[in-house]
Amino acid sequence: AQKITQTQPGMFVQEKEAVTLDCTYDTSDPSYGLFWYKQPSSGEMIFLIYQGSYDQQNATEGRYSLNFQKARKSANLVISASQLGDSAMYFCAMREGGRDDKIIFGKGTRLHILP
Amino acid sequence: DGGITQSPKYLFRKEGQNVTLSCEQNLNHDAMYWYRQDPGQGLRLIYYSQIVNDFQKGDIAEGYSVSREKKESFPLTVTSAQKNPTAFYLCASSMGTSGSRNEQFFGPGTRLTVL
Numbered sequence: 254a255q256k257i258t259q260t261q262p263g264m265f266v267q268e269k270e271a272v273t274l275d276c277t278y279d280t281s282d283p284s285y286g287l288f289w290y291k292q293p294s295s296g297e298m299i300f301l302i303y304q305g306s307y308d309q310q311n312a313t314e315g316r317y318s319l320n321f322q323k324a325r326k327s328a329n330l331v332i333s334a335s336q337l338g339d340s341a342m343y344f345c346a347m348r349e350g351g352r353d354d355k356i357i358f359g360k361g362t363r364l365h366i367l368p
Numbered sequence: 369d370g371g372i373t374q375s376p377k378y379l380f381r382k383e384g385q386n387v388t389l390s391c392e393q394n395l396n397h398d399a400m401y402w403y404r405q406d407p408g409q410g411l412r413l414i415y416y417s418q419i420v421n422d423f424q425k426g427d428i429a430e431g432y433s434v435s436r437e438k439k440e441s442f443p444l445t446v447t448s449a450q451k452n453p454t455a456f457y458l459c460a461s462s463m464g465t466s467g468s469r470n471e472q473f474f475g476p477g478t479r480l481t482v483l
Contacts, residue, residue, distance in 0.1 A: 257410075288471060296456060298411075298474035305469070344410055348470070355426070356472060358410040 256280065257345050257359035265365045266335055273320070274330040274362050276345030284350025287328040289319065292342040292361070301343075304328060306350070340366045371395065372475035374459050379480045381446070381453070389444045389478045391459035399464030400442035401472060404428060405456040414457075417442055418464050446480065454482045 258277045266272045278287065289301045304312045304319045312319040320329040332339055345359040372393045381387045393400065399418045403411040413426030417436040431450025436442050442461075446453045456479050460472040 262408075286469065290474075296458075296477040296479075298458060298460070298472075300471045300473065303469045303471060355413060355416065358412075360408075360410045 255359075256357045257347055259345055259359040259362050261362045262360075263363045263365070265367055267367050268337060269334055272332045272335050272339075272364065274332075274343050274345075274364065276328045276330065276359060278326050278328060278345070278347050280326075280347065280349050282349040286348045286350075287319070287321070288346040288348070288356065289317070289328075289330045290344045290346060290358075291339075292344065294341070298344070302330065335366050337366050337368060340364060372459060372461055372473055374457075374475035374478050376478060377476065379478055381480065381482050383482055384448045386445055386447050387480065389446070389457055389459075389480070391442045391444065391475060392440055393442075393461045393473075393475075394440060395461055395473065396439070397461035397463055397473070398439070399462045400436065401460040401462075402426075402432070402434065402442070402444045403458045403460065405458060405477075411458060414444065453480055455480060 256279050285306045287304045291299045302312050302314045302317045302319050304321045311321050316333045318331045342361045342363050344361045346356045348356045375390045401416040402414040405411050412428050414432050415434040417423035420439050423434050423436050433445045458477045459475040462470050462472045
């Protein structure tokens with residue numbers, strides 16, 4: 254079974270609109286961390302935001318916020334006021350607590366921002 | 369500037385040849401990782417190392433080998449036993465301390481093509 258599921262292979266969004274990228278995860282471990290990374294066409298992975306399973310509030314980093322719904326095992330990324338430079342692949346990832354440092358990545362969502 | 373460097377950016381190999389991909393970091397991170405990315409896919413873990421002179425197999429270690437003789441360096445050798453080595457290879461590092469955010473920082477990647 255997949256640990257990280259991203260159901261949107263591609264999305265097209267008008268510039269300046271908000272966009273939500275979906276991510277669901279599967280773990281029985283009560284302690285875990287969730288990450289979102291951005292991969293532009295250059296290939297480098299850029300860390301965007303982190304949410305710990307015990308964090309009481311949803312994480313925010315500038316225009317990025319994470320809509321964490323623990324009971325639904327959902328960790329959607331919200332980008333506000335999208336920009337052309339947001340066009341990229343976006344990956345959701347999870348590290349389970351008590352384990353070594355391995356992170357499991359989803360298959361990604363390709364986001365296209367339209368001018 | 370602190371960061372992770374990978375070389376070369378593009379690498380071409382003939383079938384049956386071994387090839388080594390370089391990864392160097394000056395972030396003073398304990399943990400280092402190698403991932404493979406195929407087109408339209410997420411990242412799959414090849415090998416990781418949490419400390420010098422120690423490393424563990426990831427999910428797809430067959431046909432690859434690594435060494436960790438120095439904290440800063442974690443080279444990956446793609447051997448002739450790897451049946452389908454054409455892919456994009458990403459190196460990453462993290463502080464390696466448990467119980468913290470401990471996000472991974474990535475290098476720019478090496479694109480390997482087998483001719």
